[in-house]
Amino acid sequence: MDMTRSAILRVAEVLGPVTSLGPGRRLGVWVQGCPLACAGCMSRHTWDPRGGRDVLVERLGELWGRALGDGYEGLTVSGGEPLEQPGAVGELLKTADRIRRAAGRADADLLVYTGREETEIADSAEARAALGHADAVVTGRYRAGEPTRLVWRGSANQRLIPRTPLGHRRYGPHLRRLVDRPELQVRVTDGAVHIIGVPRPGELAALERDLVARGVTFEGNTWRP
Numbered sequence: 001m002d003m004t005r006s007a008i009l010r011v012a013e014v015l016g017p018v019t020s021l022g023p024g025r026r027l028g029v030w031v032q033g034c035p036l037a038c039a040g041c042m043s044r045h046t047w048d049p050r051g052g053r054d055v056l057v058e059r060l061g062e063l064w065g066r067a068l069g070d071g072y073e074g075l076t077v078s079g080g081e082p083l084e085q086p087g088a089v090g091e092l093l094k095t096a097d098r099i100r101r102a103a104g105r106a107d108a109d110l111l112v113y114t115g116r117e118e119t120e121i122a123d124s125a126e127a128r129a130a131l132g133h134a135d136a137v138v139t140g141r142y143r144a145g146e147p148t149r150l151v152w153r154g155s156a157n158q159r160l161i162p163r164t165p166l167g168h169r170r171y172g173p174h175l176r177r178l179v180d181r182p183e184l185q186v187r188v189t190d191g192a193v194h195i196i197g198v199p200r201p202g203e204l205a206a207l208e209r210d211l212v213a214r215g216v217t218f219e220g221n222t223w224r225p
């Protein structure tokens, strides 16, 4: 059986270009479903594994190929918890790797955000296999009480770990890089406002107050219970 064609990933969102979760312009895939329930999570809408929608990995590969054609520099898989769907995420990364090589874009990197800790990944053959083609991973639960200025990380405990030579080249210079303010992107699609990036504690509430002051009405948000 051709696993690449048959694999289905439950996704919350696919957006691009994303410029706040890894270097350069990127395709972002947010998977649906997370049981980790970190206090202060900004993506509560991705927790329910029955939410979101099913997307063929083959279709995501097409979007990735088109993104590479548009000059995108990487793919970021976030969530939700990618390692709750290790088979499909592994197939997505394998497909993305094949497509970037076929397109002559082996320089475009594959980054995965997971709430799993390094030890949890090391203890799981499924998780290790899923990340087989990832150039870098950001690991660890989000801990709202441990803010950080480290680029692309939400809390000080989270680790950015290069896994391949490309990952070391692209992420090595950023492992200890600090930013005064993390970049946040605001995208509006289908009547929803998407805040993309890794905000500091309190920043989402401040942004909401700012938008309300400008006349934006919120029917609900994903960062408050």
Ligand code: SF4
Residues within 6 Å of the ligand: 034, 035, 036, 037, 038, 041, 042, 043, 044, 046, 079, 080, 081, 114, 115, 116, 141, 142
């Ligand atoms: S921060 Fe990430 S790992 Fe934690 S609950 Fe939210 S989606 Fe899950």
